[in-house]
Amino acid sequence: MIGIAVIGYGYWGPNLVRNIADIPDARLVYVCDLQKDRLAPVQARYPTVAVTDNIDEVLRDPRVDAVAIATPVSSHFKLAMKALMAGRHVFVEKPMAATSEEARRLVDEAHRRGLKLAVDHTFVHTGAVRKMREIVEDGLGDMYYYDSVRVNLGLFQHDVSVVWDLAVHDLSIMDYVLREKPIAVSATGMSHVIGEPENIAYLNLFFESKLIAHVHVNWLAPVKVRRTLIGGSSKMIVYDDLEPSEKIKVYDKGITLNGTGNGDVYQMLVGYRTGDMYAPQLDMTEALGRELRQFVSCIDGDAQPTTDGLAGLRVVRILEAATQSLAQRGRVVELEPARMIA
Structure with a gap:
């Protein structure tokens, strides 16, 4: 039986508590939050779970x-490092740290x-994203593009930009689904409130092949959109x-290009191929529950979590580079070679 403590009972904490309480091989031992008024509902619903506002009390138990x-x-970094140094396994919300240096230190x-x-790259554990990876691995032909849109009206964050709040989801999905890792990023965006971080941004990611990725995130859209397109030749x-x-x-569906490729459009023939569309059956198990069960299983065994520290580091590195590019109006920022953090 793995004893787990949840640190933070604000927006996402209740979801963690609910799912951990339902894992047969885990026991929810503590819920810790600096705001004591948040802990009363925990005591009411989970009377056997200890509550505290002191993380040191948790780590001494x-x-x-x-x-x-x-x-x-x-x-994230301070709390996760403190827990690791106390000999505790760590499950941390996305993004795992505020800088790639902090993320690397946690991994080490x-x-x-x-x-x-x-x-906690939750979307990676959804049936839809897992199926998408399976389809990509089966083959889409030559990979052309990865294009995602994640927009809505609010919720505005004051401590991080829309890139760190929303794009982190799409970057974690991309990291999981695509075999190839990006080598550079360019980002543009804008804040429409003085003194606040960017509320709209566009990221372009470049690869060694002709694959290109684009991520659009926006807190100012009148509708909510969560859509990704992946294009291959077949x-x-x-x-x-x-x-x-x-x-x-x-x-x-796909295209075929035939011709000399010397720039003469009359010698370049483009063939369009249109076939069937199908919608595969998906596993509808709650992603967070699956993710936490895998975490508990990994503690008991030798396997590493699907979204381990290295996956978190790769995503933070892109977020960090995108932030640098935003500050320089879209300048291309090279990324650390994937083999260095794979």
């Missing part, structure tokens, strides 16, 4: 094997101590997270 951290991004510390470090995928049932649609 030998019943606690792991902690799940759901606090603001600025506190977990490795040095033989502890499991998982990052098949294309549309992933719409707001669809109630057919979230993934696979189109047997």
Whole structure:
């Protein structure tokens, strides 16, 4: 039985508590939050769970094997490092840290101590995204593009930009689904409130091949859109997270290019191929529950979580580079070679 403490009971903490309480091989030992008024509902619903506003009390308790951290991004590194140094496994909200240096230090510390470090990239554990990876691995032909849109009206964040709040989802999905990792990023965006971080942004990611990725995130859209397109030479995928049932649609469509390729349009023939569309059956298990069960299983065994510290580091590195590019009006920022953080 793995004893787990949840640190932070604000927006996401209640979801962690609910799912951990339902895992047969886990025991919810503590819920910790600096705002004591948040803890009353925990005591009412889970009377056997201890509550506290002191993380040191949590880490001193030998019943606690792991902690799940759901606090603001600025506190992730400090809390996660403290837990790792206390010999506890760590499950931390996305993004895992505020800088790539902090993320790398967490990865190194977990490795040095033989502890499991998982990052809550929840969408990676959905049936839709797992199916999308399976389809990509089966083959779409030559990969052309990855294009995602994640927009809505609010919720505005004051401590992080829309890139760190929304794009992190799409970047974690892209990291999981695509075999190839980006080598550079360019980002443009704008803040429409003085003194506040960017509320709209466009990211372009470049790869060694001719694959290109684009991510559009926006807190100012009048409608909510959660859509991703992946294009290959033989098949294309549309992933719409707001669809109630057919979230993934696979189109047997593509193009073929024939000709000399010397720039003479009359010698270049473009062939369009149109086939069937199908919507595969998806596993509808709640993603967070699946993710937490995998985390507990990894603590008991030798496997690493799907979204481990290295996956979290790769995403933070892109977010950091995108932030640098935003500050320089879209200048291309090279990324650390994937083999260095794979």
